[in-house]
Amino acid sequence: NPVATGLAASLAKPGGNITGVTVGQQELAGKRLQLLREALPRLSRVAVLRDPNADPAVLPETESAARALNLQLLVFTVRAPADFDGAFRGAVRARAEAVHINETSMLTAHRGKLAELALKNRLPAVGSFRGSAEAGFLMSYGPQWSDLFLRVATLVDKLLRGAKPADLPIEQPSKFELVINLKTAKALGLGIPQPLLLRADQIIE
Numbered sequence: 145n146p147v148a149t150g151l152a153a154s155l156a157k158p159g160g161n162i163t164g165v166t167v168g169q170q171e172l173a174g175k176r177l178q179l180l181r182e183a184l185p186r187l188s189r190v191a192v193l194r195d196p197n198a199d200p201a202v203l204p205e206t207e208s209a210a211r212a213l214n215l216q217l218l219v220f221t222v223r224a225p226a227d228f229d230g231a232f233r234g235a236v237r238a239r240a241e242a243v244h245i246n247e248t249s250m251l252t253a254h255r256g257k258l259a260e261l262a263l264k265n266r267l268p269a270v271g272s273f274r275g276s277a278e279a280g281f282l283m284s285y286g287p288q289w290s291d292l293f294l295r296v297a298t299l300v301d302k303l304l305r306g307a308k309p310a311d312l313p314i315e316q317p318s319k320f321e322l323v324i325n326l327k328t329a330k331a332l333g334l335g336i337p338q339p340l341l342l343r344a345d346q347i348i349e
Contacts, residue, residue, distance in 0.1 A: 145195050145199040146314055155314045163299060163309040165292050166316055167272075172208025173202050173246050176270045176285050179322065180242050181213050182238050183283065184268060187242055191218045191235035191267065193228075193258075195248040225254050232261045240267060245281070247272035255279045259328075268332055277323035277348060282332070287317035322347040 146166060153159035155166070157278040181187050190210065194203060203219070210217045218238045220231035235243060243262055245251055251258065255271065259280030262269035268282040277284040295315055302312060325348040329336050340348060 145201055148199060148201055149214045152314055153167060158314055159307050159310050163312040163314055165295050166314055167287050173206040175207065176244060177209045177213055177215060179283060179285055180270050183336055184242060187215065189216045189218060189240045191220060191243045193231055193243065193245050193251065194219050195223050195250055196221055196223060198246065200246045205318035209226065225257060228257060228261055234267045235267060236265050239246060242268045245269055245271045249278065263328065263331060266332060268334060274323050280328055283324045284329050285322050286320060288321045290321040291319040292317060292345060
């Protein structure tokens with residue numbers, strides 16, 4: 145979130161020497177909770193792994209979505225991979241039924257370990273990016289990276305031709321993808337509703 149972190153005055157008019165593309169995590173947190181509910185209709189308690197270095201707007205957005213879906217959130221702060229085991233143990237003790245991982249660079253770098261712990265603790269996990277579902281999360285929902293890379297390249301081209309960063313709006317994602325890992329679903333003994341499967345951009349079997 146370049147505005148919340150002070151890198152830009154606004155997305156439309158950055159005003160400094162920064163432009164680019166943001167992945168818009170805060171807006172997608174609620175959508176991931178909704179997808180979890182669709183996959184697990186009886187879901188009532190969701191553990192959230194919170195990296196304190198994340199965009200500060202993400203947690204309030206997640207809490208607001210949880211209230212709308214009548215879900216109880218159980219928030220566990222993880223500052224480093226050494227905190228993962230304790231967070232999952234706490235989630236199990238609190239009777240969480242799934243885990244929501246709004247990924248930061250630290251969490252994404254260790255998504256294989258997170259997928260392993262989620263499966264070990266019988267907690268369906270939803271993450272932010274395709275690679276997390278490929279690593280073993282139950283599902284992921286987030287921006288389509290290939291589209292973001294193309295848009296970054298377009299911005300670089302404009303800058304090399306003399307445009308000023310202050311005059312180039314910071315762009316937000318416009319293409320999103322839902323990935324469902326049926327291997328993980330089978331390992332957890334879950335049946336994914338057919339309407340949700342039909343909406344998936346990729347199914348891992």
